[in-house]
Amino acid sequence: MAPSPHVVVLGAGYTGLTAAKLIARRTGATVTLINSRDRFVERMRNHQLASGQRLRHMPLRDLLVGAGIRLIVDRVTGIDLGQRQVELLGGEPVGYDLLVYALGSQADLDSVPGAAEHATAVAGAEQAARLRERMRSASTVVVVGGGLTGIEAATELAETYPDRRVQLVTRATLGVALSERAQAYLHRTFDGLGIRLREHAQVAEVATDGVLLADGEHLGSDVVVWTTGFRVPDLARDAGLAVGDNGRMLVDSTMRSVSHPEVYGVGDAAAAGKPDGRELRMGCGPGGLTVACTVQAIGDRLAGRTPRQLRLEGDGYCISLGRKDGLVQYTHADGSALGPMLTGRPAAVFKEAIVRGAGGLGLRHPALALVAGSRVLV
Numbered sequence: 001m002a003p004s005p006h007v008v009v010l011g012a013g014y015t016g017l018t019a020a021k022l023i024a025r026r027t028g029a030t031v032t033l034i035n036s037r038d039r040f041v042e043r044m045r046n047h048q049l050a051s052g053q054r055l056r057h058m059p060l061r062d063l064l065v066g067a068g069i070r071l072i073v074d075r076v077t078g079i080d081l082g083q084r085q086v087e088l089l090g091g092e093p094v095g096y097d098l099l100v101y102a103l104g105s106q107a108d109l110d111s112v113p114g115a116a117e118h119a120t121a122v123a124g125a126e127q128a129a130r131l132r133e134r135m136r137s138a139s140t141v142v143v144v145g146g147g148l149t150g151i152e153a154a155t156e157l158a159e160t161y162p163d164r165r166v167q168l169v170t171r172a173t174l175g176v177a178l179s180e181r182a183q184a185y186l187h188r189t190f191d192g193l194g195i196r197l198r199e200h201a202q203v204a205e206v207a208t209d210g211v212l213l214a215d216g217e218h219l220g221s222d223v224v225v226w227t228t229g230f231r232v233p234d235l236a237r238d239a240g241l242a243v244g245d246n247g248r249m250l251v252d253s254t255m256r257s258v259s260h261p262e263v264y265g266v267g268d269a270a271a272a273g274k275p276d277g278r279e280l281r282m283g284c285g286p287g288g289l290t291v292a293c294t295v296q297a298i299g300d301r302l303a304g305r306t307p308r309q310l311r312l313e314g315d316g317y318c319i320s321l322g323r324k325d326g327l328v329q330y331t332h333a334d335g336s337a338l339g340p341m342l343t344g345r346p347a348a349v350f351k352e353a354i355v356r357g358a359g360g361l362g363l364r365h366p367a368l369a370l371v372a373g374s375r376v377l378v
């Protein structure tokens with residue numbers, strides 16, 4: 001490899017942008033960052049966008065001032081692993097010595113008939129903007145999915161539009177990954193906001209006028225918001241990188257592809273394993289830790305050192321419940337609570353600080369991600 005290797009980072013979301021800046025600053029590599037649009041999208045605020053709130057405009061060029069990174073705004077259409085080059089929709093292919101794959105995730109709208117045609121989502125900025133428009137004339141909304149995104153979307157919409165009927169349908173219980181105490185708090189919050197809840201209900205089809213449940217019941221609504229999980233782009237699989245059943249790139253404990261050692265994967269698009277054998281879940285928090293691990297590993301390997309490994313046992317949930325309420329709960333590996341559960345306005349303030357940090361301070365001063373990540377590198 002050349003003395004100053006060329007590292008190409010695909011995707012300028014939370015993880016790709018942070019990784020590119022840290023690699024440029026800490027490893028001496030030449031860095032090129034490729035992203036499909038010229039601005040940073042604060043995905044963690046998409047439910048706020050859908051509820052009509054104005055979000056900051058964040059041009060990537062502003063966020064990259066002084067970073068010494070070449071930015072290419074173009075869509076990645078393929079990766080030629082043999083030639084070690086990235087193919088673009090508009091421009092010439094870009095060669096690399098090391099590749100960091102950070103293409104994130106999107107809404108999974110293909111799992112149920114009619115969802116792609118009739119539902120909208122909050123996973124992407126354009127979808128969230130479409131939902132905002134549809135909310136102008138809607139009087140009833142069904143949110144499908146009782147995970148963190150569904151909870152945040154339903155509460156934000158219900159708080160913003162108290163005169164609309166908001167209903168959430170989930171095939172499990174609300175916030176199934178959370179402790180019983182946290183779930184009880186969520187139930188009280190939903191009651192307080194007037195959100196109707198349908199647990200253990202499976203949506204079989206989405207239509208123009210609502211959703212059809214597996215038991216044949218029809219829930220009428222003007223708008224259906226689909227939040228049943230994220231899926232990743234097919235690029236890693238299509239390129240021939242080792243991926244799991246869900247298409248996430250398989251990486252070792254230093255975030256390096258298990259099939260191609262010159263490729264690293266971070267964020268939602270890559271599946272790092274936890275000590276208990278499960279995958280690190282998609283999310284900005286876990287994604288930040290994968291960035292810290294990747295940057296350290298690239299730096300260590302370029303310097304001839306053995307890299308440290310990511311070892312993440314517990315987890316943390318930091319959920320907004322509208323603008324005035326929230327829920328923060330950290331957990332041990334077995335899911336039991338770690339420290340007290342924070343709720344109400346203090347949790348809302350804490351959550352806002354986290355989102356503001358991840359989309360502002362953290363991007364301008366990405367070394368903060370390394371500080372957080374050093375806790376879980378062994």
Ligand SMILES: Cc1cc2nc3c(=O)[nH]c(=O)nc-3n(C[C@H](O)[C@H](O)[C@H](O)COP(=O)(O)OP(=O)(O)OC[C@H]3O[C@@H](n4cnc5c(N)ncnc54)[C@H](O)[C@@H]3O)c2cc1C
Pocket residue numbers: 010011012013014015016034035036037041043044045046047074075076077102103104105122123124149152233266267268269282283284285286287318319320
């Ligand atoms: C409403 C909502 C609320 C959320 N709240 C939380 C939360 O509270 N806490 C939490 O931890 N997580 C939260 N998440 C999840 C979090 O947003 C994601 O986990 C995070 O964005 C993943 O970061 P990433 O860098 O992997 O991908 P992304 O942020 O999705 O970035 C991927 C980038 O790749 C670019 N890209 C994709 N394909 C291509 C291509 N072919 N060519 C070029 N560029 C491409 C995209 O434009 C994007 O810039 C939330 C998500 C949503 C939708």
